[in-house]
Amino acid sequence: MFHRLGQFVVRRAWWVIAGxxxxxxxxxMSAPKITAATDEAAFLPKHxxxxxxxxxxxxxxxxxxxxxxxxxxxxxxxxPLGTDDKAAAAKIVQGLADKxxxxxxxxxxxxxxTTSKDGKYALAPIAIDKAVQQSEDFGETAKKxxxxxxxxxxxxxxxxxxxxxxAQQLDQQESxxxxxxxxxxxxVFLVAIIVxxxxxxxxxxxxxxxxxxxxxxxxxxxxxxxxTKAFDLKSTPVLSAILIVxxxxxxxxxxxxxxxxxxxxxxxxxxxxxxxxxxxGRVGEAIASAAGAVTVAFxxxxxxxxxxxxxxxxxxxxxxxxTAFASLTLAPxxxxxxPARGVFWPGKKWMREPGDARFAALGRVVQKRPxxxxxxxxxxxxxxxxxxxxxxxxxxxxxxxMPKDKESMVVQDKLVTGFSAGAADPTHVYLTAGGGGxxxxxxxxxxxxSLGAVPGVAQAAPKPELSQDGTTADFTVLLKHEPSSNxxxxxxxxxxxxxxxxxxxxxxxxxxxxxxxxxxxxxxxSHDYKLVFPIAGLLILLILALQLRSVVAPWYLMASVGxxxxxxxxxxxxxxxxxxxxxxxxxxxxxxxxxxxxxIGTDYNILIIARLREEARAGRxxxxxxxxxxxxxxxxxxxxxxxxxxxxxxxMLAGNIFMLEFGFAMAFGIIxxxxxxxxxxxxxxxxxxxxxxxxxxxxxxxxxxxxxxxAAPASPYAPHGLPESAGRR
Numbered sequence: 001m002f003h004r005l006g007q008f009v010v011r012r013a014w015w016v017i018a019g020x021x022x023x024x025x026x027x028x029m030s031a032p033k034i035t036a037a038t039d040e041a042a043f044l045p046k047h048x049x050x051x052x053x054x055x056x057x058x059x060x061x062x063x064x065x066x067x068x069x070x071x072x073x074x075x076x077x078x079x080p081l082g083t084d085d086k087a088a089a090a091k092i093v094q095g096l097a098d099k100x101x102x103x104x105x106x107x108x109x110x111x112x113x114t115t116s117k118d119g120k121y122a123l124a125p126i127a128i129d130k131a132v133q134q135s136e137d138f139g140e141t142a143k144k145x146x147x148x149x150x151x152x153x154x155x156x157x158x159x160x161x162x163x164x165x166x167a168q169q170l171d172q173q174e175s176x177x178x179x180x181x182x183x184x185x186x187x188v189f190l191v192a193i194i195v196x197x198x199x200x201x202x203x204x205x206x207x208x209x210x211x212x213x214x215x216x217x218x219x220x221x222x223x224x225x226x227x228t229k230a231f232d233l234k235s236t237p238v239l240s241a242i243l244i245v246x247x248x249x250x251x252x253x254x255x256x257x258x259x260x261x262x263x264x265x266x267x268x269x270x271x272x273x274x275x276x277x278x279x280x281g282r283v284g285e286a287i288a289s290a291a292g293a294v295t296v297a298f299x300x301x302x303x304x305x306x307x308x309x310x311x312x313x314x315x316x317x318x319x320x321x322x323t324a325f326a327s328l329t330l331a332p333x334x335x336x337x338x339p340a341r342g343v344f345w346p347g348k349k350w351m352r353e354p355g356d357a358r359f360a361a362l363g364r365v366v367q368k369r370p371x372x373x374x375x376x377x378x379x380x381x382x383x384x385x386x387x388x389x390x391x392x393x394x395x396x397x398x399x400x401x402m403p404k405d406k407e408s409m410v411v412q413d414k415l416v417t418g419f420s421a422g423a424a425d426p427t428h429v430y431l432t433a434g435g436g437g438x439x440x441x442x443x444x445x446x447x448x449x450s451l452g453a454v455p456g457v458a459q460a461a462p463k464p465e466l467s468q469d470g471t472t473a474d475f476t477v478l479l480k481h482e483p484s485s486n487x488x489x490x491x492x493x494x495x496x497x498x499x500x501x502x503x504x505x506x507x508x509x510x511x512x513x514x515x516x517x518x519x520x521x522x523x524x525x526s527h528d529y530k531l532v533f534p535i536a537g538l539l540i541l542l543i544l545a546l547q548l549r550s551v552v553a554p555w556y557l558m559a560s561v562g563x564x565x566x567x568x569x570x571x572x573x574x575x576x577x578x579x580x581x582x583x584x585x586x587x588x589x590x591x592x593x594x595x596x597x598x599x600i601g602t603d604y605n606i607l608i609i610a611r612l613r614e615e616a617r618a619g620r621x622x623x624x625x626x627x628x629x630x631x632x633x634x635x636x637x638x639x640x641x642x643x644x645x646x647x648x649x650x651x652m653l654a655g656n657i658f659m660l661e662f663g664f665a666m667a668f669g670i671i672x673x674x675x676x677x678x679x680x681x682x683x684x685x686x687x688x689x690x691x692x693x694x695x696x697x698x699x700x701x702x703x704x705x706x707x708x709x710x711a712a713p714a715s716p717y718a719p720h721g722l723p724e725s726a727g728r729r
Contacts, residue, residue, distance in 0.1 A: 001284075002280055002281050002282075002283075002284025002285055002288075002328070003277065003278075003280070003281030003284075005280055005284060005328060005329070006276060006277035006278070006279070006280030006281050006284070006332060007277050009276070009280065009328075009329055009332045009333050009336065010273045010276050010277050010332070010333075010336045012333075013332075013333040013334075013336040013337050014333075014337065016329055016330065016333040017330065017333050017334065017337070020215055020219075020326065020329070020330045020333075021215070023219065024215050024218050024219045024222075027218070027219050027222035027223060027226075028218040028219070028221065028222040029222075030222070030226075031221065031222035031223075031225035031226060032225050032226065032228075032229045033136075033225075034224075034225045034228050034229070034235050044305075044306065044307070044517065044520055044521065044524065045305055045524075048520040048523070048524070049496070049510055049511060049512070049516065049520065050511070050512050050513070050516035050517040050519070050520045051520070052510050052512075053428065053430055053510035053511060053512025053513075053516060054512055056430045056432060056472060056510050056512070057428065057430060057474070057512065059472075060430070060432070060467040060469075060471070060472035060474075061465065061467060061472075061474060067108075067125035067126055067127065067164055068126060068127060068128035068133065068138070068164055068165050068166045069125075069126040069128060069142055069145060069162055069163070069164040069165070069166040069167055070123055070124070070125055070126065070162070070163045070164040070167075070411060070415070071092075071093070071096070071107075071123065071124040071125075071126060071145070071149055071160065071161075071162055072121060072122075072123060072160075072161045072162070072163060072411045072414060072415070073085070073089040073092070073110065073121065073122045073123075073124070073158050073159070073160065074120055074121050074122075074158070074159050074161075074414070075120070075157050075158060075159070076157055076158070076159050077157070078120065079120075080118065080119035080120050081115070081119055081120065081121075081122055084157075085156075085157060085158060086110060086115075086122065088153075088156045088157070088158055089110045089122055089124070089158060090109055090110060091152075092149060092152045092153055092156075092158070092160065093107050093108075093109050093110060093124045094109075095148075095152040096124075096126075096145065096148060096149060096152065099148050101141065101144050101145060101148065102137075102141065102144075103128050103129045103132050103137055103138075103141045104126060104127070104128055104129075104141060104145065105127040105128065105129055106126070106127040107124060107125075107126050107127075108124055108125040108126070108127075109124065110122040110123065110124050116418035116419050117418075117419075118418065120418060121414055121415075121418040121419070123415075126145065126164070126166075128141050128142075128166055133165075133166075136173075138165075138166050138169050139166060139169040139170035139173050140170075141166060142162060142164075142166035142167045142169065142170040143170050145162055145166075146160075146162040146167065146170075146407070149162060161407055161410060161411050161414075162407060162408070162411065163407070163408045163410075163411025163412055163415070164408070164411075167407065167408040167411070168408040168409075170408070171406040171407060171408045171409070174406075180240050180241050180244065182650070182653050182654055183241050183244055183245065183650045183651060183653065183654060183659075184213070184244050186650035186653055187244060187245055187248050187249070187647050187650045188209050188213065188248070190646050190647070190650065191205075191208065191209055191248060191249075191252050191643060191646070191647060192205040192206055192209050193205065194642070194643055194646065195208060195252060195255075195256070195643070198256070198639055199259065199263075199344060200344070200346075201343065201344045201345060201346070202345065202346065203338070203342060203343055203344075203345060204259060204343055204344060207255065207331075207334065207343070208248075208251055208252040208255035208256075208331075209248065209252075211251065211255070211326060211330055211331055211334065212247050212248045212251035212252065212323065212326075213244075213247070213248060215326060215330060216247050216251055216319075216322050216323045216326045216330075217243070217244070217247045217248075219322050219326075220243065220247060220318055220319040220322040220323070221243065223318050223322065224239075224243075224314075224315045224318050224319070227314060227315075227318060228311060228315070231314075233307070233310055233311040233314065235311050235315075239311070239312060239315055241651065241654065241659065242312075242316065243315070243316070243319055245647045245648055245650065245651065246316055246319050246320065246323075247319050247322075247323050248647055249643065249644040249647035249648065250291075250294070250320060250323050250324075250644070251323045251326065251327060252643050252644075252647070253290075253640045253643065253644060254287050254290075254291075254323065254324060254327035254331075255327060255331055256636075256639060256640055256643070257283045257286060257287060257327075257636075257640075258279055258280070258283055258287070258327060258331055258332065258335070259335075259343075260636065261278070261279040261282050261283050262275050262276060262279040262335055263344070265278045265279055266340055272335075272336065272339065272340050273336055275340075276332045276335050276336045279332070279335075280328065280332050284328055286607075287324055287327055287328060288324065288328070289543070289547060289606070290324075290603045290606070291320050291321065291323070291324035292543065293540055293543055293599055293602050293603055293606070294320050294599040294600065294603065295317045295320050295321055296536070296539045296540060296543065296599075297536050297539075297540060297595045297598055297599035298312075298313045298314075298316040298317040298320065298595060298599070299313055299314065299317040300313065300532055300535050300536040300539065300595075301313020301314070301532060301595070302314060303528075303531055303532055303535060304524075304528045304531075304532055305524035305525075305527050305528055306521065306524050306525070306528065308588070309528065309532075309588075309591065313595075359630060359631050359632075359634040359635050359638075360627075360631045362630050362631075362634060362679070362680075363626070363627035363628060363629070363630035363631035363634070364627055366623075366626045366627060366630050366680065366683050366684050366687065367623045367624060367626055367627035367687070368623075370623060370626060370683075370684040370685075370687035370688050371684070371688060373680050373681075373684040374680075374681060374684035374685050374688060376680075377676050377677070377680040377681040377684065378563070378681060380567075380676060381560075381563040381564065381566075381567040381672070381676065381677075381681070382563070382567075384566075384567035384568075384570045384571045384574075384672075385563065385566040385567050385569075385570045386570060387569075387570030387571060387572075387573045387574035387578070388566050388567075388569040388570035388573055389570075390573050390574075390577060390578065391569060391570075391573045391577075391584075391585065391590070392486065392577065392583065392584035392585070393486075393522075393525075393584055393585065393586070393587035393589075393590075394484065394485075394486070394583065394584035394585065394586060394587060395484045395489070395518040395521060395522070395587055416482055425483040425513060425514040425515065426476050426477060426478055426479075426513060427476075427477040427478075427479060427483075427492065427495065427511065427512070427513035427515050427516060428474055428475065428476060428477070428511070428512045428513050429451060429460075429474075429475040429477055429495075429499045429509055429510075429511050429512075430472055430473070430474055430475075430509065430510045430511075430512065431447065431464070431472065431473045431475065431503060431504075431507050431508075431509050432471060432472045432507060432508050432509075432510070433470075433471045433472070433506060433507050434506050434507060434508060435506065436471070437471070437506065438469070438470040438471055439466070439470060439471065439472070439473055439504075439507065440504065441466070443504045444462065444463065444464060444473065444475075445462055447475070447502060447503070447504065448460045448461065448462040448463075448464070448475055449462070450498055450502040451475060451477055451495065451498060451499060451502075452477075453498075454491065454494050454495045454498050455491065455494065456479060456480050456481060456487065456488070456490065456491030456494070456495075457477055457478070457479060457480065457491060457495065458478040458479060458480045459477070459478045460475060460476075460477045460478075461475060461476040461477075464476070477495065477513075479491055479492075479515060483513075483514045483515045483518070484514070484515070484518055485583075486584065488515045488518075489515060489518055489519050489522060491515075492511065492515045492516055492518075492519045493519060495511060496511045496516075496519075499511050521587065522587065525587055525588075525591070528591060529590075529591070532591065533591075533594060536594070536595065536598065537558060537562075537598070540558065540598060540599070540602050541554050541555070541558050543602075544557055544558070544602065544606065547606065547610075548606075548609065548610070548613065548694070548697070549694070549697035550693065550694045550695060550696070550697050551695065551696065552689065552692055552693050552694070552695050553609055553686065553689075553693045553694065556682075556685055556689070557602065557605045557606075557609065557682065558602075560601075560605065560677045560681050560682055560685070561597065561598050561601040561602055561605065561673070561677065562598075563677075563681075564597050564598075564601045564669060564672050564673050564676075564677050565593055565594050565597045565598060565601075565669070567669075567672055568593050568597050568665055568668055568669035568672060569589075569590055569593055569665070571665075571668055572585065572589070572593075572661060572664060572665040572668070573585065575664065576661055576664075582657070585661050586657075586658050586661060586662075589661055589662065589665060592662065592665075592666075593665050593666070593669055596666050596669060596670075597666075597669040597670070597672075597673060600644065600669075600670055600673055601669070601670075601672075601673035601677055601678075604637050604640070604641060604673050604674050604677070604678035605673075605677060605678050605682050607633055607636070607637055607678065608629055608630075608633050608637060608678045608679070608682050608683055609629075609682055609683075609686060609693075611628075611629040611632060611633040612625050612626060612629040612683060612686050612693075613625075613694060615628040615629055616691070616694070622686065622687045622688075622689075622690045622691065622693075623687045625686075625687070626683040626684065626686060626687040629683050630679060630680075630683055634679055637674050637678050637679060638674060638675065638679070640674070641670055641671065641673065641674025641675065641678075642671075642674070644670050645666075645667040645668075645670040645671050645674070646667070648662075648663055648666035648667040648670065649663055649664070649667040650663065651663025651666070652664060652667075
């Protein structure tokens with residue numbers, strides 16, 4: 001099948017190239033505009049209590065609002081606000097109201113209630129039309145407020161700063177754009193340099209970058225936008241940066257597989273066109289199966305309870321499919337029309353085959369002492385796994401996804417120090433009478449006292465706001481801890497129990513607010529861990545069983561990949577929590593590690609164990625097969641793993657905590673997958689298990705003599721479909 005695909009691409013190379021360009025332009029130009037959601041509630045299903053509480057608020061208190069933005073006033077010299085300062089702040093607030101900025105519904109004046117206890121800060125809450133909160137207009141409105149407010153504050157002793165959800169969206173968009181640029185530029189530069197050095201060629205280093213970013217990336221982005229709109233999916237701010245690295249990193253890996261085989265066929269005497277056809281025929285199935293494993297792992301995220309993962313999974317799956325298809329059609333077409341000397345210029349030794357002494361030595365170590373190698377590599381994974389026991393998830397999406405010096409983050413920090421830690425985002429308990437009756441105000445004091453007695457609650461307002469029809473009351477509850485902290489979430493858990501249990505007879509309580517949303521995200525994540533992890537694991541296990549025709553090897557392959565996941569999480573926890581001193585890491589990190597490490601780790605394991613099987617079928621005993629697999633497959637796995645790890649490591653340059661954590665975790669996980677699991681742990685275990693690894697298939701039965709790998713039948717699973725000679729680059 002793939003040989004025929006190669007023939008088609010070579011015969012119609014220019015048509016294939018033109019088709020890709022036309023399709024890319026059409027898809028990109030017709031793609032709808034998608035705005036990333038920064039409101040955490042937008043990611044939760046409707047059956048969670050925090051969402052139901054928001055619906056109660058909207059129905060019972062349509063005129064009330066949760067501030068979309070917070071204008072913070074403080075003196076430029078840091079002194080407490082005086083009478084003149086408060087008058088100046090009032091004038092600025094009135095000036096903002098008079099500007100009649102589009103989508104701004106209300107600017108609440110500064111008051112004693114919105115002034116900090118030390119008198120240094122004063123707040124002016126601002127309401128923005130809810131209809132624009134999931135569009136770019138939300139951030140643009142914040143930009144106008146910030147610009148006008150600073151202009152009005154000129155000539156006074158006051159500093160005007162804007163925080164709140166709208167300002168965070170604005171700052172996140174700006175920060176994300178800068179981060180994407182840093183990641184893209186760094187990835188492009190590093191990939192081009194590394195691939196160029198591998199092939200000692202300028203064009204070979206540039207080709208995967210051009211094909212990935214100029215063709216595959218716009219095509220994938222366009223298809224993702226169409227899918228997002230068609231299926232009403234959410235989009236997350238981290239998607240764009242992850243897409244850059246996934247498309248470039250995976251695309252470069254697949255280009256390496258194709259280019260190595262293409263060069264090997266040229267060395268064997270094929271013409272340029274024959275070499276391309278044979279390269280696609282040999283590596284096509286390997287690329288397709290590798291992409292299939294990664295796609296399955298990503299696609300399973302559609303089962304997630306959280307909208308951000310429902311969007312992230314299909315988006316990444318689309319990107320991988322597009323990249324793989326481009327690698328099987330566009331890349332061969334380009335190689336078919338460019339003279340081989342041009343592809344490998346200015347290298348002069350590309351027709352010669354270098355030695356492989358280092359990996360041959362590693363292979364001999366695995367052959368002679370498989371038990372020691374398996375124990376040592378397994379011990380490394382287990383030691384790193386121990387760190388995962390201290391993992392602590394945090395829920396501050398905004399604070400973790402942009403630098404701390406962004407204005408909205410500065411305002412958030414000052415709210416915590418100047419007011420109650422929970423004052424910026426109070427928790428609300430909505431008490432509703434059942435059966436269409438009205439609430440009894442005489443029971444409000446006792447109910448509020450019960451809420452205020454919950455450990456971790458700073459204050460519960462004894463006089464709630466009452467709806468016009470008298471059926472719903474809004475009890476404002478201030479927590480002692482910062483709303484996104486685990487302490488606040490623990491308090492929220494007990495507060496819900498009290499709110500439900502102490503609700504007067506005939507009434508129903510719903511607890512809402514940002515902390516309630518974080519609590520429900522926590523519950524949703526627990527659900528996802530129990531559902532997504534097992535299903536993804538079972539599907540990849542099935543793929544392994546079908547590819548290897550074995551029910552034994554897939555189990556210890558998945559076990560090794562599982563150890564890779566826990567070791568990656570443990571090493572990240574040790575670095576960021578134990579050494580760096582962070583109080584926790586982003587709550588979504590484990591599921592991202594699991595999906596990336598499981599998918600890519602399985603890919604590298606497939607390459608090595610497939611080569612093991614090929615060597616066994618060539619007549620070698622299990623230990624000899626392990627040695628040859630490391631000797632010939634090791635260089636390919638090492639090159640692919642190193643390039644992908646470097647690509648993910650560029651996230652660490654983005655300038656925010658989440659990208660730093662994500663970049664390190666992905667890079668380190670891929671290094672473990674390539675250089676510990678695939679290079680040592682898997683071949684050593686297979687050598688120890690012996691022919692039983694291939695049961696009930698016949699992968700371990702000899703089909704050839706001991707004349708070396710070249711005597712073995714060609715296998716589409718030889719390290720990513722690469723030839724023995726390619727494994728020695």
